[in-house]
Structures are given as structure tokens and as C-alpha cells.
Amino acid sequence: MTFSALTILILAVVAAVILVVGLWAYGTANRLDRLHVRSDLAWQSLDAALARRAVVARAVSAATRDRLDESKHLAALADAAERADRDIREDAENAVSVALGSLDSADLPPQLVAELADAEARVLIARRFHNDAVRDTLALRTTRPVRMLHLGGTAPLPSYFEIAERSGAATFGHGGRAVQRTSSRVVLVDERGRVLLLRGHDPTVPEVYFWFTIGGAVESGETLREAASREIKEETGLDVAAEDLKGPMWRRVATFPFNGTLIRSEELFFAHRTQEFEPENGGFTDFERRTVTGHRWCTEDDIRLLAATGEIVYPQDLAELLDEVNIVLARRVEPEVRGIR
Incomplete structure (x- = not known):
């Protein structure tokens, strides 16, 4: 059995296309894997930053015991945010932000104000890192070729984390801080x-x-x-x-x-x-x-x-x-x- 020159050419082109698609798919799958790892690490960093803010929030609560109701409320919100599942974590953390925002930082010790500001700054940075990682992962994961070839595997789609950001002035208060x-x-x-x-x-x-x-x-x-x-x-x-x-x-x-x-x-x-x-x-x-x-x-x-x-x-x-x-x-x-x- 012999093949014509045209048949051989067609087979060569098909083989080349399959090779190119295979190499692209392999490279894209590896890139997706790295993006998912980056998203996971970014979430771990954000989770650690939120946990540190909860610790500082409880310290703020202890420093405001002269207003017992506000103190207990803030401590309860910080505890609830730390224990919250991922799907309700945003609401829980935003509740902590609202409670912290209602405080007058002028009533707190300067060292505690500085610790709170640092904790909130770390949350802000970590959230932006996390959302940047999520955006890059979704941008590739949701393209049509990736979806058609199932290159994302069974890994769940990452999701953004939105939390209210307080201004630096609100965090640091007044008078030379x-x-x-x-x-x-x-x-x-x-x-x-x-x-x-x-x-x-x-x-x-x-x-x-x-x-x-x-x-x-x-x-x-x-x-x-x-x-x-x-x-x-x-x-x-x-x-x-x-x-x-x-x-x-x-x-x-x-x-x-x-x-x-x-x-x-x-x-x-x-x-x-x-x-x-x-x-x-x-x-x-x-x-x-x-x-x-x-x-x-x-x-x-x-x-x-x-x-x-x-x-x-x-x-x-x-x-x-x-x-x-x-x-x-x-x-x-x-x-x-x-x-x-």
C-alpha cells in the first residue's frame, strides 16, 4: 500500500497541528497549576493577616472595657470572623471593620493605634495580592480553549475577597500621628x-x-x-x-x-x-x-x-x-x- 504525496503532506500537517496543540495544552496546564498555587498561597497570607487583625481587635476590645457593650461586641465579632467558613468570611470580616470604624482612635493608647493600623495595612496588602492572583487565574481559566479542553482539571475556581478598607486617617486618628x-x-x-x-x-x-x-x-x-x-x-x-x-x-x-x-x-x-x-x-x-x-x-x-x-x-x-x-x-x-x- 502506497501513499500519495498529498496524503503524506496532509498527515504531516495534522501531526504538526496535534503536536503544537499538545505542547500549548501542556504549557497552559502547567501555567494554570502555578496560578492555582499562587492563589492558594495568597489566600493563606490573607487568612494570616485577618487572623492578626482579629488578635489586635481583641486587644482593642480589652482596652475599651469602660464601654462594656461595645467591648464585648467587638470581641464577639473578631471571634466569629476567625471561625467563619470561607463562604461567609467576607461578611464576618466586614462586620469587624465596621465595629473598628465606629471607635474613636483618640481614646486608645498610641501603641495600640499603631498596631491596629499596621494590622489593617497588612490586610489591605494581602487582599490586593490575593485578588490579583485570583484575577490572573480566572483570566486564563475561563478562556474558551481552556474550558473546552478541561485544562483546569477539577480544581475549584478561586474567588475574590472583598472587604471594606478604612482610610489611613481613620486608622491613625488625629494630632501628629x-x-x-x-x-x-x-x-x-x-x-x-x-x-x-x-x-x-x-x-x-x-x-x-x-x-x-x-x-x-x-x-x-x-x-x-x-x-x-x-x-x-x-x-x-x-x-x-x-x-x-x-x-x-x-x-x-x-x-x-x-x-x-x-x-x-x-x-x-x-x-x-x-x-x-x-x-x-x-x-x-x-x-x-x-x-x-x-x-x-x-x-x-x-x-x-x-x-x-x-x-x-x-x-x-x-x-x-x-x-x-x-x-x-x-x-x-x-x-x-x-x-x-
Whole structure:
């Protein structure tokens, strides 16, 4: 039995298609598995952050025993939230948020106010990590080819976790206490490995300059990635899609005065590589135009030289961290978040 040339060609094409589809399906299934693992780990982190907030809530309850009814109610809500099943956990945690929001932080010891603020900030960050992981998993899991080929297996679909977020002012109260701020920052490097830094100053101390990476505060309703993408556009004019950012890779917490306000900033750092370009500041506010005075693409040696001349660079040890940025950008998997100064 012989085959014609056309038959052989058709069989070859069919075999090639099957091979390509098989390789795609294998790669997609592995990617889905990693996304599910990421979602599970993100939920574990969120669960731990919520558990810590429950502990602090009970401490707040103990500190308000002069108002016995409110104290017992808050403690009961914290206990119920810790024991709640996943399907009713949102309602239980939101009830704790409402109860905490009804308290006057000025009546609490400053140390306890700070602990509560830190606990709520950790919940905020963990929830955003979790929802980012859920979004990425659902985006791939719900595509038609994945559903048709059942590449998701029997793993249940992850779900978002929505919980009311209290403002930093509400958390920290009045009179000189730090205002909580969550920021997305981006280590933007060019093809030569140089990082783009902005130069600015505190308007109350105009003679002292410092250098910092692209980024700013996360706005209401934004994910960390969305905030990072927006800040790149506003501060440089460069369009970078949120999904093209790697990270977050670092977490930095710092308390500092700026423009007469004490700020406790929790910063999450992403990385992105681009070709060298001339940044534009068309997205700056009037305040930013007055306080951000320049920019520069910096090598490790440039950063060390700036520090040697007395101009501070944030984050600290950025020169030593640039090698890590290049490693993060070279890898296909997302990095684990670690603390820096």
C-alpha cells in the first residue's frame, strides 16, 4: 500500500497541528497549576493577616472595657470572623471593620493605634495580592480553549475577597500621628541596566534633595499593578501594561515627614525593562512639578556617587539591588516578595 504525496503532506500537517496543540495544552496546564498555587498561597497570607487583625481587635476590645457593650461586641465579632467558613468570611470580616470604624482612635493608647493600623495595612496588602492572583487565574481559566479542553482539571475556581478598607486617617486618628499610605513603585531599567530615578525635595526643606524610583500612592479601587502602570504613564509618559510588570518583588515600610505630614508608607516594588527614552512629566500635578526637579538614568556607580555627594537615594542599597532586578526580569516566574530598607 502506497501513499500519495498529498496524503503524506496532509498527515504531516495534522501531526504538526496535534503536536503544537499538545505542547500549548501542556504549557497552559502547567501555567494554570502555578496560578492555582499562587492563589492558594495568597489566600493563606490573607487568612494570616485577618487572623492578626482579629488578635489586635481583641486587644482593642480589652482596652475599651469602660464601654462594656461595645467591648464585648467587638470581641464577639473578631471571634466569629476567625471561625467563619470561607463562604461567609467576607461578611464576618466586614462586620469587624465596621465595629473598628465606629471607635474613636483618640481614646486608645498610641501603641495600640499603631498596631491596629499596621494590622489593617497588612490586610489591605494581602487582599490586593490575593485578588490579583485570583484575577490572573480566572483570566486564563475561563478562556474558551481552556474550558473546552478541561485544562483546569477539577480544581475549584478561586474567588475574590472583598472587604471594606478604612482610610489611613481613620486608622491613625488625629494630632501628629502618621498617615498610612500604600504605594506601588517601579524599578524601571533600560537595555544597559540603568535605572530611571527622579530627583525631588520636601517643600518644607527645599535645600535637601533626594532620588527615588517611579511610583506613588495606590488610589481607591486600583490594584497594585494598575497603580504602578498609571504612575509610569503619569511620571514618564511611557505606556506599560499592568500585566507586563514583574513583581512585586520587594516590600519597604518607612515612616517619614513630608510637607508637614508624618507618613507611614508601605511600598511594593515592581520591575520593568524598556529602551532608554526621555521622560515627560505631562502627568504631574502642580505640586509634583514644584517638588520633582529632575531625572536621570543611573548605573550602580552613579547611585553610589549620588550617595557620596550627600543626596539620598531611596530605597537604600539600590545599587546593590540592581543585580537582583536583572535576575527577576530574566526569569519567567514571578518573584517572591521580600523586605528591603
